[in-house]
Amino acid sequence: MVIECKHVWNYISDYLDDSLPAETRELVQRHLEHCEICSAILDSTRNIVVLTGDDRVFELPIGFSERLLRRLAKEIGTGSSMPRENPAD
Amino acid sequence: MITSILAGDTEQYHELIRPYERSVYKMALSFMKDDSDAEDVAQEAFLKAFRKLADFRGQAKFSTWLISITLNEARGRLRRQGLVRMESLDETPEEGSHISPALLRDWREIPSEALERKEVRQMLEEAIGNLSPLYREVVLLRDVEEFSIEETAVALAITTGNVKVRLHRARMMMQKELAPRLKNVSQRRRWFQW
Numbered sequence: 001m002v003i004e005c006k007h008v009w010n011y012i013s014d015y016l017d018d019s020l021p022a023e024t025r026e027l028v029q030r031h032l033e034h035c036e037i038c039s040a041i042l043d044s045t046r047n048i049v050v051l052t053g054d055d056r057v058f059e060l061p062i063g064f065s066e067r068l069l070r071r072l073a074k075e076i077g078t079g080s081s082m083p084r085e086n087p088a089d
Numbered sequence: 090m091i092t093s094i095l096a097g098d099t100e101q102y103h104e105l106i107r108p109y110e111r112s113v114y115k116m117a118l119s120f121m122k123d124d125s126d127a128e129d130v131a132q133e134a135f136l137k138a139f140r141k142l143a144d145f146r147g148q149a150k151f152s153t154w155l156i157s158i159t160l161n162e163a164r165g166r167l168r169r170q171g172l173v174r175m176e177s178l179d180e181t182p183e184e185g186s187h188i189s190p191a192l193l194r195d196w197r198e199i200p201s202e203a204l205e206r207k208e209v210r211q212m213l214e215e216a217i218g219n220l221s222p223l224y225r226e227v228v229l230l231r232d233v234e235e236f237s238i239e240e241t242a243v244a245l246a247i248t249t250g251n252v253k254v255r256l257h258r259a260r261m262m263m264q265k266e267l268a269p270r271l272k273n274v275s276q277r278r279r280w281f282q283w
């Protein structure tokens with residue numbers, strides 16, 4: 001059995017998550033072996049998923065942790081021994 | 090640790106949540122877009138989690154529970170700001186038109202070092218931010234936070250089947266928007282020259 005490109009596109013996400021049934025996975029794999037377009041779509045999607053998961057995306061702003069600690073201290077009394085950055089506030 | 094915090098040792102709370110600061114902030118930022126709003130949502134979420142800590146029974150992972158609280162906080166904030174249509178009025182993700190990916194003949198791998206460049210990080214942050222909330226949530230949980238399909242389903246209170254469908258559509262939208270742009274970036278400069 002042969003499947004068309006647009007059917008392969010429907011399986012890309014599940015293929016990356018390795019959650020396709022064995023027969024479907026094999027059909028997709030066989031298609032990918034000879035179709036450079038679907039292979040490029042798969043590779044670019046996988047690449048984008050990997051980049052999306054990188055810690056450098058949505059970095060914590062500088063001072064986030066300190067400001068959080070001050071807010072917690074103020075509202076629930078955690079870390080009350082922490083020096084306040086601005087004792088006047 | 091949770092037991093002793095509940096018993097009154099509140100100072101340990103910051104220790105407990107420290108490993109999750111980044112996750113909670115990212116979740117908030119992807120919804121709020123504005124850095125200071127996001128930080129405020131993150132702080133509120135940590136405060137809420139503290140007040141609800143007694144309800145946490147270890148039925149889910151702590152991270153999943155915390156992320157759910159953040160998600161609700163961000164959704165609530167957007168709703169109050171009137172920026173978001175109610176989900177039921179949103180397009181039903183399980184139906185609707187087919188999303189075609191960007192067609193390419195080849196793909197040259199973009200290494201993670203490319204993220205040292207602000208321009209590239211921004212492209213990714215924008216692409217996630219441009220997704221509608223239904224899709225943004227699954228991408229964040231699954232691909233940013235690297236939750237499993239099951240954990241994502243629990244956090245969003247939807248079925249694993251729904252997670253897979255939304256995730257597929259979201260990833261295709263990301264590919265469609267990002268692949269052509271990232272390809273241009275990689276053609277302009279060779280990675281190893283930085």
Ligand SMILES: [Zn+2]
Binds near residue numbers: 031036
């Ligand atoms: Zn094909």
